[in-house]
Amino acid sequence: MLAITDLVKVYPSGEQALGGVNLQVEEPQVVAVIGSSGAGKSTLIRCINRLVEPTSGRVLLKDTDVTALSRRALRRARRRMGMIFQEYNLVERLTVMENVLSGRLGYVSFWQAYRRKYPSQDISRAFELLRRVGLEGYHNTRADALSGGQRQRVGIARALMQQPDLLLVDEPTASLDPKTARQIMRLLCELAHEQGTPALVNIHDVNLAQEFADRVVGLAGGVIAFDGAAHELTPAVLNEIYGEEDWSKTIKKPTAERSAGEDRGSMEQESAAG
Amino acid sequence: MTPEEHARKYPQVWERFTPRETLVRYAWFIGIVFVAVWSLNRLEIPWFYFLDAHEQAADLVARMVPPYWEFFYDIAGPLIETIHIATLGTVITVVFALPIAFLAARNTTPNAATWFIGRFILVASRSVNTVVWGLIFVAVFGPGPMAGIWSIAARSVGFVGKLTAESIEEIDRGTTEAIEATGASRLQVLMIGVIPQVLPVIYGTIVYRWDINIRESTVLGFVGAGGIGIMLYSSINQFAWHEVSVMLIAIFGIVLVSELVSATVRKRIT
Structure with a gap:
């Protein structure tokens, strides 16, 4: 589905953010990308849809070599990749509905977008997604009137509006409080599995990564230092990714599984409040 | 700790500026006074005329009152024409200023050449006073309101364009990044990602400029x-000072109204 080969990014300042990354995502799974600040997580995700232009290497999305596309073809490829951001990046002065429908911009003409005349199947899908992310009834609310958690739900709906083959998620929870962060991560991972869309999720919080991701990739200094199942994370592995530290309290213990399962049931009530 | 011990441990003197900095500050002050005195000297103002200035002013006011109120019927037409010139000039400004603003903002201009063209137009427009633009357009179109409308527009394009371009340069990059990431075209990114962010500034600037244009026209x-x-x-x-006073009062009235309108509109934009 996604195959990254020898991806290198050197910024004009001379700083090397990625030093030859190889990564395959074959099945619809949630892949958490962890690593310290400056390890290249953001650059990696942005090189995939070329918001950041990679210096060398290849990114294959199904059969499309994203790195070789013209501007026009790149726009068509970007329609297949939904992106979710740390700061939500909604258009603050537009309504929730306009923000969600902006996920279809790649499919409508300039004038359709100008008059906000989207195809009826897009509109009903937008209403369905709003209900699914817990924002039913909010379609005419302006984005700047929402809380952080609600904004991120709009961000998720916008990305899923694209019916993407891949979700690129950059620190979705870093601006949220711990409870909202868990709700958003849970929603995100549920939806990725429901829609059968693989997701690459940059995340700072090792606990959240372990709990919700199917697979964890550790970046250190622009190269992959770990690639394995979430339960394979050990203090030794974290030392390798982040450097020496006492990880004994961070690694999830088997007993913690049950409490994680419990608050899953309370999600329905919480979702709209988030 | 006794006060003596305290004084030994911590410094008792603190000064915001070093002696050198203080010297520089005084030098600037003396320099500015010198420039002001020098300019006054160079102007060779005939101070003699100032001796009876207060009497002249009082005399002028005396000639202005009472205003010749019936004259208002004669000026009502030209007064409305004045407002029309300002309004139509502002409408033309909007049509030209917005595209030029997108050229003149670093983050939306296609390349360095278009940026330079945009900036050049803005500077050219602003460096010429409205009345001077008036002289130019009277030569082009002949006398009349048409020349007025275009001189208002020519001067306002620089004003509205510059302020809009500056607010475009300050938009949140994340939002446009998100719209780009959906596969939107360049024009769609401008329309959905950029314009909503700068719309309050655009509205505010246009109404403010219309207010200025009423005065200028x-x-x-x-x-x-x-x-x-x-x-x-x-x-x-x-x-005919009795007529002049009627016109000044009338102009004062429309400027007051335009300022009220502009203030109300700008307050209601969110």
Whole structure:
């Protein structure tokens, strides 16, 4: 589905953010990308849809070599990749509905977008997604009137509006409080599995990564230092990714599984409040 | 700790500026005073005329009252023409200023050449006063309101364009990044990602400029570019001060109203 080969990014300042990354995502799974600040997580995700232009290497999305596309073809490829951001990046002065429908911009003409005349199947899908992310009834609310958690739900709906083959998620929870962060991560991972869309999720919080991701990739200094199942994370592995530290309290213990399962049931009530 | 011990441990002197910095600050002050005195000297102002300035002013006011109120019927038409010149000039400004603003903002301009063209137009527009634009357009279109409308527009494009371009440069990059990431075209990114962010500034600037343009269009008639200015000019030349006072009061009235409108509109934009 996604195959990254020898991806290198050197910024004009001379700083090397990625030093030859190889990564395959074959099945619809949630892949958490962890690593310290400056390890290249953001650059990696942005090189995939070329918001950041990679210096060398290849990114294959199904059969499309994203790195070789013209501007026009790149726009068509970007329609297949939904992106979710740390700061939500909604258009603050537009309504929730306009923000969600902006996920279809790649499919409508300039004038359709100008008059906000989207195809009826897009509109009903937008209403369905709003209900699914817990924002039913909010379609005419302006984005700047929402809380952080609600904004991120709009961000998720916008990305899923694209019916993407891949979700690129950059620190979705870093601006949220711990409870909202868990709700958003849970929603995100549920939806990725429901829609059968693989997701690459940059995340700072090792606990959240372990709990919700199917697979964890550790970046250190622009190269992959770990690639394995979430339960394979050990203090030794974290030392390798982040450097020496006492990880004994961070690694999830088997007993913690049950409490994680419990608050899953309370999600329905919480979702709209988030 | 006794006060003596305390004094030994911590410094008792603190000064915001070093002696050198203090010297520099005084030097600047003396320099500015020198420049002011020097300019006054160079102007060779005939101070003699200032001796009876207060009497002249009192005399002028005396000639202005009572205003010749019936004159209002004569100026009502030109007064409305003045407002039309300002309004139509502002409408033309909007059409030209917005595209130029997108050229002149670093983050939306296609390349360095288009950026330079945008900036050049803005600077050229702003470096010429509205009345001077009036002289130019009277030469092009002949005397009348058409010349006035275009001189208002020519000057306002620089004002509205510059302020809009600056607010475009300050938009949140994340939002446009998100719209780009959906596969939107360049024009769609401008429309959905950029314009909503700068719309309050655009509205505010346009209304503010319209308010300024009402004031500016009252003097355009001095150079034959339409509006009430030509009547004001001829009344002053004929020493018809009773008429002048009516016109000044009328202009004061419309400027007051335009300012109220502009303030109300700008307050309601969110």
